[in-house]
Structures are given as C-alpha cells and as structure tokens.
Amino acid sequence: MILQNDLILRAAKGEDIERYPVWLMRQAGRILPEYRAVRSKLSGFKELVETPALAAEVTIQPVDLLGVDAAIIFSDILVVPEAMNVPYEMLEAKGPWFNHTIRSEEQAKRVETDFDVEDRLGYVMEAIKLTVKELNGRVPVIGFAGAPWTILCYMVEGHGSKTFSEARKLLYTNPTLAHQLLQDITDVTIRYLKAQVKAGAAMIQVFDSWAGILGTEQYATFSLPYLKQIADAINDVPVTLFSKGAITSIPAIAQLNCNNVGLDWNMDVAAVRAQIGDKRTLQGNLDPCALYGSHENVATETIKMLHSFGKNKRHIVNLGHGVYPDVDPEKVKTFIKTVKSYEIN
Ligand code: 1CP
Numbered sequence: 001m002i003l004q005n006d007l008i009l010r011a012a013k014g015e016d017i018e019r020y021p022v023w024l025m026r027q028a029g030r031i032l033p034e035y036r037a038v039r040s041k042l043s044g045f046k047e048l049v050e051t052p053a054l055a056a057e058v059t060i061q062p063v064d065l066l067g068v069d070a071a072i073i074f075s076d077i078l079v080v081p082e083a084m085n086v087p088y089e090m091l092e093a094k095g096p097w098f099n100h101t102i103r104s105e106e107q108a109k110r111v112e113t114d115f116d117v118e119d120r121l122g123y124v125m126e127a128i129k130l131t132v133k134e135l136n137g138r139v140p141v142i143g144f145a146g147a148p149w150t151i152l153c154y155m156v157e158g159h160g161s162k163t164f165s166e167a168r169k170l171l172y173t174n175p176t177l178a179h180q181l182l183q184d185i186t187d188v189t190i191r192y193l194k195a196q197v198k199a200g201a202a203m204i205q206v207f208d209s210w211a212g213i214l215g216t217e218q219y220a221t222f223s224l225p226y227l228k229q230i231a232d233a234i235n236d237v238p239v240t241l242f243s244k245g246a247i248t249s250i251p252a253i254a255q256l257n258c259n260n261v262g263l264d265w266n267m268d269v270a271a272v273r274a275q276i277g278d279k280r281t282l283q284g285n286l287d288p289c290a291l292y293g294s295h296e297n298v299a300t301e302t303i304k305m306l307h308s309f310g311k312n313k314r315h316i317v318n319l320g321h322g323v324y325p326d327v328d329p330e331k332v333k334t335f336i337k338t339v340k341s342y343e344i345n
Contacts, residue, residue, distance in 0.1 A: 152222075211246035245264060
C-alpha cells in the first residue's frame with residue numbers, strides 16, 4: 001500500500017518533513033458526536049472494541065472529521081490482561097473493573113501466557129486490516145499496547161486509581177512475583193504488537209500511563225527493562241514510548257531502541273532536547289486543558305509549543321495526554337489547523 005501521507009513516519013525516522021505531523025491521543029472517542037452515535041447503538045464499550053467493522057469506522061472518523069496525520073486503532077490497553085485470563089468490564093462513568101485481581105502467587109495461577117494472540121485478540125488484528133483497507137493509504141495506522149508496568153497496575157489494583165498503592169505495595173512485598181508478572185505481560189505484549197504490525201500497523205505506541213507514580217530507581221527496576229525488551233523486539237516499524245510523568249527517566253527512555261519519546265505537558269521540550277540530543281523524535285506535548293481556551297488562545301498556546309521545538313524537525317505534534325471528552329471538536333480543529341499552517345523553515 002502506497003501512503004499518500006507518510007509525514008509521521010518520516011518525522012519518526014528523522015527524515016525531512018515539510019511541516020510537523022499532528023494527531024491526538026484519544027482522538028477516536030467521545031469528543032466526536034459521530035463516535036457517540038455509533039457507541040449509543042451498542043451494549044457498551046467492549047462491543048465496539050470487539051466488532052472490527054465498527055472499531056475501524058470510529059478509528060477513521062478523526063481522519064475524516066479532524067484531518068489528523070495518523071489513525072490510532074480503536075481498542076484499549078486492557079485487552080491484554082483479558083487475553084491473559086484476567087478479564088475487565090468497562091463500567092459506565094466509572095471506568096475499568098476487574099473481578100479478579102492478582103496480588104499473590106495463588107491468584108497468579110490463573111494468568112495465562114501460552115496462547116495464540118491471533119486467537120484471543122484476533123478482533124484487534126481484524127480491525128487493523130479493515131482500517132488499513134478502508135483508509136486506502138490516506139494516513140498510517142498506529143497500533144498500541146500498554147507498558148507492562150501500567151498493565152500490572154490494573155491487574156493488581158483491579159480498577160483505576162490515583163495512587164495504585166496495591167500495585168506499588170507488591171513491588172516492596174513480593175518483587176519476585178511482580179517481576180514474573182511483568183515478564184509474562186512483556187512476552188504477550190511483544191507477540192501482540194508483532195501481530196499488529198503484520199496486520200498493517202505502520203507505527204507502534206507503548207503507553208506507560210502510570211510511569212509517573214514510580215520513583216526513578218523503581219522505574220529503572222520495574223519498567224525500563226521490560227520497555228527495553230519490547231523496543232528491541234519491534235524492528236519493522238517506528239516505536240513511540242510514552243511514559244507519562246516519568247520526567248527524571250526521560251534520558252534513560254531515550255537510550256532505548258525507540259524512534260519517538262512521548263512527552264506530557266509537565267515536561268519542558270527544550271530541556272529534554274538539551275538532555276537527549278537529536279537522535280530521537282519527540283512527541284507532544286500541549287496541555288489537554290489548553291483546548292478549553294478560546295480559538296485565539298488555542299492558536300497562541302499551540303504556536304508557543306511549536307516555538308519550543310526550535311527549528312528541529314524531529315517532532316510529532318500531539319497533546320501531553322489524551323484529549324478530554326468534553327472538549328469542543330472545533331477547538332481541536334483550530335489546534336490542527338495551527339500546526340498545519342506553521343512553517344518550519
Ligand atoms: O465508553 C467509552 O467510550 C469509554 C472511554 C474509553 C475510550 C474511548 C476507554 C475507557 N478507552 C477508550 C479507547 C482507548 N483507550 C484508546 C483508543 C484510541 C485513541 O486513542 O483514540 C486508547 C489508545 C486507549 C488506551 C488506554 N486505555 C490507556 C492509555 C492511554 C492513557 O489515556 O493514558 C489507559 C490507561 C486505558 C485504560 C482506560 N480505558 C478507559 C478508561 C476510562 C481508562 C482509564 C481508567 C483509569 O483512569 O485508570
């Protein structure tokens with residue numbers, strides 16, 4: 001398939017670009033009335049995730065409606081623990097819920113790793129194939145998975161949390177079990193991401209959403225070695241590592257075998273660039289709340305971020321985290337328009 005718009009892939013590889021590519025984390029989702037219309041006809045979130053034709057439809061919506069330079073496959077990071085026999089439910093207005101938590105060796109017995117990802121997660125690969133076919137080369141499709149540490153957070157805690165103190169407790173009380181589970185998640189994740197690439201994903205992003213709740217030393221012990229295995233295993237397409245809140249670990253992340261390092265809005269682009277040099281592309285990092293401002297303010301804040309890049313072409317524009325569901329899509333369009341009309345040279 002020849003891509004008409006390969007801007008994001010060129011930026012990821014450090015090749016020349018005529019303007020900065022732009023997409024948004026969580027672009028396929030509740031900000032769009034067209035997404036809510038599809039979703040309202042279904043029993044719930046999981047039905048959408050598990051129905052390839054509908055997942056493909058909502059994946060393509062932001063390409064049609066917002067003009068982003070990449071599509072991210074509509075799915076969730078929690079499909080991986082589910083495939084490992086730790087299933088989740090998505091409760092309306094509450095978020096994920098696991099009926100089984102894994103906090104002891106006894107509970108860990110239910111965790112399965114020896115299965116075919118095509119078998120248990122085939123619906124994701126099917127959705128990617130359909131999306132690639134329907135996009136017909138308009139933009140690349142990004143595949144993704146959660147980082148092992150972030151997946152462990154949900155497996156141990158059983159639901160969302162501000163502190164994930166049960167998960168962090170395990171690191172102190174039973175580090176052996178924590179490492180065993182992290183390795184199991186890593187093994188499955190590598191097979192899953194390779195299957196996504198085979199199905200047509202042209203770039204991979206690993207979301208370490210709960211990186212920021214670990215100290216630097218613990219991050220080096222319980223997350224980086226597993227991210228390293230994933231980054232080393234995915235060779236055919238560019239890889240983005242997004243470790244939200246891991247400010248002090250950014251130089252170590254940039255040492256891994258990745259193309260892109262995702263930055264959240266607390267991170268200073270110029271300071272990170274000074275630390276890591278030109279060998280990696282940076283992705284981010286407008287504060288998602290900036291999109292609540294007036295159109296004029298959105299444009300001003302976006303330009304401020306673009307200025308922080310200097311003249312460096314190794315950037316992919318995004319927010320510093322997922323777009324908030326109540327943001328006006330017109331403000332998102334202003335953000336995207338501002339990026340697209342910004343001259344790099
Ligand atoms: O009913 C709905 O529409 C539920 C909202 C929703 C959506 C749209 C959830 C529940 N997941 C998703 C899709 C999703 N999740 C995507 C789709 C593609 C896109 O970005 O457009 C992606 C990439 C994710 C990844 C994801 N899920 C992450 C990592 C990214 C991040 O935001 O940090 C995490 C932590 C999750 C777990 C999750 N899924 C959904 C919720 C509400 C949560 C977070 C719960 C918590 O706070 O712990």
